[in-house]
Amino acid sequence: MLKNDPNHKFDRHRALTIGALAAILLSLASIYVLMRSEFAGATQLGRTAEQTWQTRSLLAQFQEVQLDAETAVRGYAITGNEAFLEPYLTAAARRDALLAELRLQADQAIVDSLPRLERLSALQFSNAELNARDVREGRAENAQGRIAEGRGKRLMDEIRAEVRALTAIEERRLDALGRASRDTSADIERGLTLLLLAIAVLLALLTLMVSRSARGRLEALAQTERLAARQSAMFDGADDAMLLLDKGGFIIRLNPSVVRIFGHSADDLCGKHNTILMAETVSIEDSQAWLARVGKATIEGAGRKLEFTGRRADGSTFETEIAVSLVEEGGDNQYVAAIRDISLRKRAERMKSEFVSTVSHELRTPLTSIGGSLGLLAGGAVGELNEKAARLVNIAHSNCERLIRLINDILDIEKIESGKMTFDLRKLTIGPLIKRTIEANRQYADDHGVKIEVTLSPWPQCIIGDPDRLEQVLTNLVSNAIKHSPNGETVSLRTEQRGRDVRIEVLDRGSGVPESFRTQIFAKFAMADNSDARTRGGTGLGLAIVREIAERHGGRAGFLDRPGGGSIFYVDLPLAQEAPAQASGLQEGLPVVLHIDDDLDCLSVVESAFLGRASLLSVGSLAAARDLLTTHDNIEACIVDVSLDHENGLDLLPAIRVALPSVPVILFTALDDLHPGADADAVFVKSRTPFEALVETTMALIVRARRDAQ
Amino acid sequence: MTRILYVDDEPDIREVAELSLCLDPDFDVRTASSGALALEIVAEWVPDVILLDVMMPGMDGPSTLARLRERDATAAVPVVFVTARAQSSEMQSFATLDAIGVIAKPFDPMTLAKQVRTLLE
Incomplete structure (x- = not known):
């Protein structure tokens, strides 16, 4: 498994990418809005410019019409020639058309000012009409006198001034609009620049992220490749014979150790069924059934390993152990089988057990003669010995017995530690076990001048255990207690229920366990004080055996200081569950x-x-x-x-x-x-x-x- | 008198065992150094109980027992195995071999006779 969670990283990455894309879209939308407004502004400006141009043009035409009318009447007054009146006769109509057009087209400000212009125009036309009538009716000098007076000229000047003023208004309006438009344009330009910059930055960011994501993917790919390479190396480099099997147990792949251990060539084995490597006649169906079971067992953890006799290419056989793991590959199960040559281990186990057995026999045989002879001498079977001889024989005899105990204890420890000690487990009650132990140690207690006292629970306490081994445990504790008790004291045994355990305690009035010895008291060959005469005759293995046997029964051994002096050594053993009331009756609802x-x-x-x-x-x-x-x-x-x-x-x-x-x-x-x-x-x-x-x-x-x- | 035949290939143990068994004045003890010799002895002296060492060169204890059972005279004679391989599982397997008991080596010489008498009862 990877240490970091890659999903988290990928999620963040994706969120960032989406965010950047959204920002870019938003920017583009803003640009669109800005451009639209810029376009609308420009259109507006264009329209206004056209309008002012038209207005100014109409005003100029208006002024021209007025001038034409004035000039025509003056020419008629001077010459009396009717031909001069021609422009004047059409002027009024042209003037009205221009005014109508102005009203229609021009800006409101101009329209508002038109009445004044109209009034001036009307004044001029009535002046011209007066002059024209005087000339027509033969009073030319009247008309000429009015012209010389300059009335028409003044009116004309006023009209000119008015037209100029109106034209100026239009020009100013255009100017103002142009300036505003330029300002808006500048704003839009700045906005656009900023947005484009933002887009550029976002695009750069996006590119970076995409490249990083691609790099991440490449890295993941490389990591997967490395993992595959590592697994491949583990598979191929394993000292055990490794097989990759398909669902039916046929060999898909194998490592060089298979070739080395079984002597088949790789080509011989690929596609063959794995039973080709077994000496036992196992049918393919049985093998497949076993694999299917083992596949499930991997999850449960039980029965995954199996010992079988392997067969090499040359037909020779050897002991092997196979361990199978299920590889689930998209519904198509495969199995990885590791086969180990355990013939050496098996031989070593056999040799060791043979050695233990031989030592046991070979040492006990001479000890039987020695111990037997000394026992007979010490027991007076061949007549009374003198005091010194009896003392020496007793020393030899007791040390011979110690040697026998030592051998027994060493063999026991060896058996326990190598897992070779078999326990004949059965349901037993504590009471008889304690009574047997006491009987066995009665003589020993008498020899030390120590009494034994027992307090048993009033109801039977049942445990599941090996009676001989548990008696060995209690004997070790009781003999220790006797050995360390002063003459005339009492060793007590009592039982006590503690939760789901029963505690068997052995209490003595000895000197207690020295502080320096507490941590190692249950270790092998641990003895508190070698100079203490009472520890003589011990093997230093008794408590180690007690602890091992207690633990193998699912219990534990320990000790406490006894109030008032001495020690309490105890073993806790799990109580057996109460036997069912009706052993033969089936309980409803249970499988x-x-x-x-x-x-x-x-x-x-x-x-x-x-x-x-x-x-x-x-x-x-x-x-x-x-x-x-x-x-x-x-x-x-x-x-x-x-x-x-x-x-x-x-x-x-x-x-x-x-x-x-x-x-x-x-x-x-x-x-x-x-x-x-x-x-x-x-x-x-x-x-x-x-x-x-x-x-x-x-x-x-x-x-x-x-x-x-x- | 109770006739006892003690069969063991170790002469020292034979001697110690004989002395130990003789502590019971009612025991008439003979010894044999091999299964074959034991078969010869029982041909003319049928014992009340046979103590048989398990590990002996040539014919070991269990095969000696099998041969004893083949003969009418000794077919029903109680046999006790004596063994230095005193592992409980082995002790149990001997018990199934038609023996009335197993005595572990090294035995206590002062109580050996008593042990045998207890087994006979």
């Missing part, structure tokens, strides 16, 4: 589990372990089991012991598969050498597996089978 075992103790212990979780049908023989298989179709799991009295539990498996094809089968057996080909969903070795594991796995398998059935 039904068939359990076949010839050991009645085991049947009852397993039954109580499942209490409240499942109802057990417990039987002691295959025949009884076969009967139940035909009469009970509600069985949801089968727990089968392999080594039954004169029967092999594996023989029942086909019958189970026929009667109840989808029901999980759990082997629960004392034998270590299980058949790898056995068609079981889980395998537990008795005394190596806590009952909880058996219960939990069985329940998990039932749940899975129910889920699969849906």
Whole structure:
């Protein structure tokens, strides 16, 4: 897995990109609006310019008409020639047309000023008309006198001034509009520049991000490639034989170790079924069924490994261990199988166990002679010895016994630590266990002048354990307590229920545990004070064995200071759950589990372990089991012991598969050498597996089978 | 008198065992150094109980027991295994081999006779 969450980064990236794009679109829209307003402004300016030009042109024409009329009447007055009157006769009509056009076209300010111009025009025309009539009626000198007086000229000047003023208004209006338009244009230009700049920046940003995103993608791709390369290196470089199998168990890919370990060439194996590497006759169907189960088991964590006998290309066989993992690839499952050559490990295990056995035998044989002889001498079987000889024989005898204990303890520790110590677990009550321990240590206590006192709980306390090993635990604690008690004192044993545990305490009145020794008291070969005569004869392994055995029973060992002097050493052991009231009656609503075992103790212990979780049908023989298989179709799991009295539990498996094809089968057996080909969903070795594991796995398998059935 | 045959390939242990068993005045003890010799002895002297060492060269304890059972005279004679491999699982497997008990080596010489008497009862 990558440490950083890449999705987060990608999300941020996407948001940024979208933001930038939106900003660009917004800018473009703004530009459009600005351009539109600029265009509208320009159009307005154009229209106004045209209007003022037209107005000015009309005003100029108006002035010309007035002048024409004035000039025409003056010419007529001077010459009396009617031809001069020609322009005057058309002037009034032209003037009215111009005024009408001005009213229609011109700006309001001009229109408002027109009446004054009209009045001036009317005055001039009436003056001209007066002159023209005088001439026509023969009073030319009157007209000439008025002209010389300059009335017409004054009126004409006034009209000129008025037209100039109006023209000036129009010019100013155009100017003002032009200036405003120029100002708006400048604003728009600035806005546009800014927007274009923004777009440029955004585009640059976008480009950067896109390139970065592309780089990120490239990096991710490179990382994936590196990962693939690493996995490839792990696969190819592994010391174990690695196989990539398809859904059916056919070999897709293999690493060089396969070639090295099995001696086949890579080409020989590709496309072949993995059973080619097995010496056992395993059918392809069985192998596929196992793979399918293992695929699920990977999730549950159980039964993923299997030991089997491998077969090399030359036909020779060797012991191997296979571990399979499921690789889910889009609904098409594949499996990665790692096969390890464990023949060396197996040989070492055999050699070690042989060595332990040999040491045990070879050391005990001479010790039997030595101890036996010394025992007979010390016991007076061959007559009284003198005082000095008796003392020496006693020293030799007690040290010989110590040597025997040491060998036993070393072998025990070795067995426990290598996982070789088998525990014969059964349900037992604490009381008899304590009584047996006391009986075994009575003589030892008498020799030390120490009394033993027991306080037992009034009701029986049941635990699941190996009675011999637990007696060993209690003996170690009791003999320690006796050894460290002063003469005449009492060693007390008592039991106490603490939650789901029972605590067995051994109390002494010794000198207590020295401060410096507290942390290592349960360590191997730990003895408080080697000069203390009372520690002589000990092996230094007793408490280490106590702790190991207690822990292997799911409990713990410890010690406390005893008020008033001395120590309390204790072991806490988990209490067995109460046996069901009706062992044979099935409890409503609980899944039904068939359990076949010839050991009645085991049947009852397993039954109580499942209490409240499942109802057990417990039987002691295959025949009884076969009967139940035909009469009970509600069985949801089968727990089968392999080594039954004169029967092999594996023989029942086909019958189970026929009667109840989808029901999980759990082997629960004392034998270590299980058949790898056995068609079981889980395998537990008795005394190596806590009952909880058996219960939990069985329940998990039932749940899975129910889920699969849906 | 209770006739006891003690079979062990170790002469020292044979001697110590014989001395130990003889502490019971009612025991008539003979010893054999191998399974084959034991078979010879029982041919003319049928014991009341046979103590059989498990690990012996040649014919070991269990195979000696099998041969004893083949003979009518010793088919029903109780057998006790004596073994230095005193692991509980092994002890149990011997018990299934038609023996009345297992005594672990090293045994306590002062109580060996008593142990045998207890097993016989």
